Amino acid sequence: MSYVANIKTFVRVYELGNMSAAGRDLRVSGAVTSSRIAELEKHLGVRLFNRTTRSLKPTEHGELFYKGATRILDTIEEVEGSIAEVTDQPRGSVFIAAPLGIGKKLIAPLVPSFKEKFPDINVRLRLSDRKVDITNEGLDAAFVLGELRDSEMRFRLVHTFERLLCASGDYVNRYGAVKNGDFSQHQCLLLRFPGADEFFWTLQTGEGPQRLDISSPLESDDGDVLTNWALQGCGIVNKTRFEVADHLAKSELIEVAKDTPPTPLPFSCVFPHKKLQDPKTRFLIDHMIAGCREILS
Numbered sequence: 001m002s003y004v005a006n007i008k009t010f011v012r013v014y015e016l017g018n019m020s021a022a023g024r025d026l027r028v029s030g031a032v033t034s035s036r037i038a039e040l041e042k043h044l045g046v047r048l049f050n051r052t053t054r055s056l057k058p059t060e061h062g063e064l065f066y067k068g069a070t071r072i073l074d075t076i077e078e079v080e081g082s083i084a085e086v087t088d089q090p091r092g093s094v095f096i097a098a099p100l101g102i103g104k105k106l107i108a109p110l111v112p113s114f115k116e117k118f119p120d121i122n123v124r125l126r127l128s129d130r131k132v133d134i135t136n137e138g139l140d141a142a143f144v145l146g147e148l149r150d151s152e153m154r155f156r157l158v159h160t161f162e163r164l165l166c167a168s169g170d171y172v173n174r175y176g177a178v179k180n181g182d183f184s185q186h187q188c189l190l191l192r193f194p195g196a197d198e199f200f201w202t203l204q205t206g207e208g209p210q211r212l213d214i215s216s217p218l219e220s221d222d223g224d225v226l227t228n229w230a231l232q233g234c235g236i237v238n239k240t241r242f243e244v245a246d247h248l249a250k251s252e253l254i255e256v257a258k259d260t261p262p263t264p265l266p267f268s269c270v271f272p273h274k275k276l277q278d279p280k281t282r283f284l285i286d287h288m289i290a291g292c293r294e295i296l297s
Contacts, residue, residue, distance in 0.1 A: 003043070004076065007069050009036040010048060014058055014066045015136055025138050077278055090280040091120035096288075097134075098143040101223045101243045102267070103127040107143055110291040114284060121280045129223045130193045134270065140281045141271040143288070145240075148268060155268045156285070158292050161240035163262035165201075166253040170233040178236075178257040181205065181212075187235030188214045193221030201238050203260040210260075238262050242296070267292075 012022040013033065023033040041048050048062035058066065098107040104127065111123050126132075132142050134153065148155055165178075175186055181203065192199065201212045218234055220226055227244060230237040231252055237244075247253040269285055 003040075004073075006036045006040040006043075007072060009033055010040055011066065011069050011073060012138060013037060013049070013056070014062065015138075017056060019056065089120060090118060090283060092280050093122040093124055094141075094281050094284045095124040095126070095137075095139045096141050096143070096284065097126040097128065097132045097137070097139055099145050099223065100127045100129045101227070102145065102240065103143070104224075105243065106292055106295060107288060110288055113291070114287045117287070118280070118283060121284070123284065129191060130221060134272065140278070141269055141285055144268050144270050145265050147266065148270065152272075153270045154273050155270045156289060157266060157268050158289050159267045159296050161242055161265045161267055163238060163240050163265055164244075164255050165236050165238055165257045165262065166244055166248065166255050167230055167236045168233045168252065169254055171230070171235065172254060172256065174233070178260075181210070181257065181260045183212065183214065183236070183257075187218070188216050189226045189229055189235040189237045190214060190216035190219040191221070191223055191226060191238075192219040202263045203257075204263055205260050209263055240265060 009022060009026060009028075012025050013019055016022050016025065019033050019037070020030045023030045026033070037048065044061070044065070046061040047059050048065060050057050050059055096107075097103075103125070108125060108127070111125060115121070115123065126137075126139075132139065132144075134142050143158070144155075145161070171187075178186060188201075190199070200214060202209050203212055204210075216235070218226075218229055220229075223239070223243075226237045227239065227247070229235065231247065236256055237253075241248070244253055248255070269289060271281065271285065
């Protein structure tokens with residue numbers, strides 16, 4: 001087994017704190033992950049992890065080796081990037097993430113044209129509405145909806161999305177219009193998952209942005225599920241206009257509370273600073289941002 005592969009495996013086990021999680025991340029079995037760690041420990045002559053049935057913790061040697069291992073991998077990545085720049089043939093895999101709805105409609109359709117342009121670069125796209133952890137999940141970049149709070153990451157603003165509140169015509173007929181920003185008699189559909197802060201909507205009013213605390217009998221961690229519930233007359237959903245444009249055009253959904261729409265939402269590409277030193281990541285980011293802006297213009 002390649003010594004570099006063993007080092008990469010060790011780093012992911014260290015960062016994720018779990019053999020199985022590291023194996024899934026690296027697309028190998030738990031047995032392969034375990035054997036790579038064992039092989040590395042045999043080569044070094046020390047234990048890198050203390051293992052019990054319930055936990056896995058790095059030893060003092062493991063802590064020390066992690067610091068050196070990350071420098072080794074960064075150097076390899078930098079050298080490979082330099083070679084790719086010279087040969088103009090970047091290769092390898094790029095791991096990116098994007099929100100579910102916008103990812104399906106905006107990011108995923110741009111992958112084939114990128115692959116055609118750079119056939120030796122593999123794209124690993126993960127779609128989820130939950131908040132992603134770029135470092136711990138081994139991502140090269142992530143497309144993110146919302147205000148950014150992580151100062152350790154670089155970002156490029158792609159677009160600012162207009163948002164709206166919408167519901168089906170059947171729902172409006174049954175519950176009536178939203179009057180004076182009063183949602184107390186309405187069913188609001190809530191995007192919610194562990195760690196989410198989407199327990200409120202921020203609406204634009206004549207007095208400035210106003211926070212609306214909401215509770216809901218229906219909630220999901222999947223934004224597309226909320227859209228489908230709205231289409232079935234279950235309640236009011238808070239979406240970007242881009243995501244529901246087709247439903248609005250067909251009158252399957254109609255805009256409600258037009259006088260107090262949600263505040264606009266920035267859409268950005270977030271990445272660790274060092275990733276721009278990697279040509280394959282930089283080329284993918286440039287391609288995606290240019291494609292998004294062309295579609296949204």
